[in-house]
Amino acid sequence: MTTRKAYEGSRRKIVIAFDIGTTFSGVSYSVLEPGQVPTIKNVTRFPAQDRASGSYKIPSIIYYDSFGGARVVGAEATRDGIEIEARENGWVKAEWFKLHMSSAQSTIHPLPTGKRAVDVFSDYLRYLYICAAQYICDTHVGGHTLWKSIKGEVDYVLSHPNGWGGREQSMMRQAAFLAGLIVENDLSRLTFVSEGEAGLHFCISSGILKKSDMEDNQGFIVVDAGGGTIDISAYRQKPGDDASIFEEIAPSRCLFQGSVYVNVNAKKFLVDFLRHSRFADDVDHLVNVFDKSAKVRFKTDQDSQYIKFGGVHDNDVSLDIKFGQLKLNGHVVQIMTR
Missing domain, CATH: 3.30.420.40 (ATPase, nucleotide binding domain)
Known part of the structure; x- marks a missing residue:
């Protein structure tokens, strides 16, 4: 389309x-x-x-x-x-x-x-x-x-x-x-x-939004979940002969709750959690690994996540660090995403 x-x-x-x-x-x-x-x-x-x-x-x-x-x-x-x-x-x-x-x-x-x-x-x-x-x-x-x-x-x-x-x-x-x-x-x-309007045009030109999706004057929502903001827009095809015209059917939203804020929350937690350990200076590296691994894999608070940041000699049972991997309970990661 x-x-x-x-x-x-x-x-x-x-x-x-x-x-x-x-x-x-x-x-x-x-x-x-x-x-x-x-x-x-x-x-x-x-x-x-x-x-x-x-x-x-x-x-x-x-x-x-x-x-x-x-x-x-x-x-x-x-x-x-x-x-x-x-x-x-x-x-x-x-x-x-x-x-x-x-x-x-x-x-x-x-x-x-x-x-x-x-x-x-x-x-x-x-x-x-x-x-x-x-x-x-x-x-x-x-x-x-x-x-x-x-x-x-x-x-x-x-x-x-x-x-x-x-x-x-x-x-x-x-x-x-x-x-x-x-x-x-x-x-x-x-x-x-x-970004909402740009997302709409992309959905149309790429075929993600199909003609059947717009039948019966129904609306649809475009969500752009980015690094800094989450942009939410709602549209419908405007009634008339020109199928290329769309109209906004609800005020667009822009939430400053993008993925970077998850990293900010993770860093706050790790700074406090590792404050009195020999791993306190590794926080920035841990956050980078978290960003590429645990944050991407996280689905539910029932699943623990692991941040692999060191070698086999990096261990601290009291912190749940074994063989260079920090174990995070799923509910802790869930809190970081809020």
Whole structure:
């Protein structure tokens, strides 16, 4: 099922869409040819992400040096040994920075000294733009010629949580200007879309939402459970001859209860739990392992979870640590998810 129509413009152009998330981000684009139905492509290659070839997600992380310069970004900021290199060079990590763009500003993961949320957002947006441009040049036939001919005809789309409004959009517009994507106060080449609406279009274009799902004027709910926010939207197909028109049937919701808050709760628990043990300095590592293992596997409070963080000589029976694995009761993990 698709409602996409042929491009009616008279000149070839390109649209690049950025989905900057709390923990991961992505880029998609479409080359618009007059009279042709557009196809949407994902950028699936980023620096230092060779082992994840074909992945369209990139970590939303930047390391800054002591002068405020961005040193490594995205997948490069998660490669082996980066934490050692950062410590030796005095680099500071910026992550979960998207949460600071909201009026409901988060106090978790403070921004690097001297950096505003819009500065970090801008640096990351510039990086994604460079990656997208390189990908288009490398993957299209005659890509360099194509990009050179239309790079001045680029429109941009930025997605944002349902709860964001004029204040946040103004900051995102400023970030796009600082990143060099648009001229200051340009309202013509930058479009915003809520994550709920973007999710609706994805469900339609990918075939997840079928025609039978919309019979008898019934509504449906789109839930985007992200790293920082959970966005909930309700729609129905608007009665009439045009099947491509949908309407919102309930106020959209934006809850600051995404997956990163589970990690925050886990860290609070582990800091207290291991405070007087020899494993107190391992908390950050434990949280990283928890994020990739126990948090993903958790289903019910009846199942214990294990965090494998050490070796066979790491044992403390009083803490339920055996052979480098910390056992967590299911009800403890359940509390972390609230």
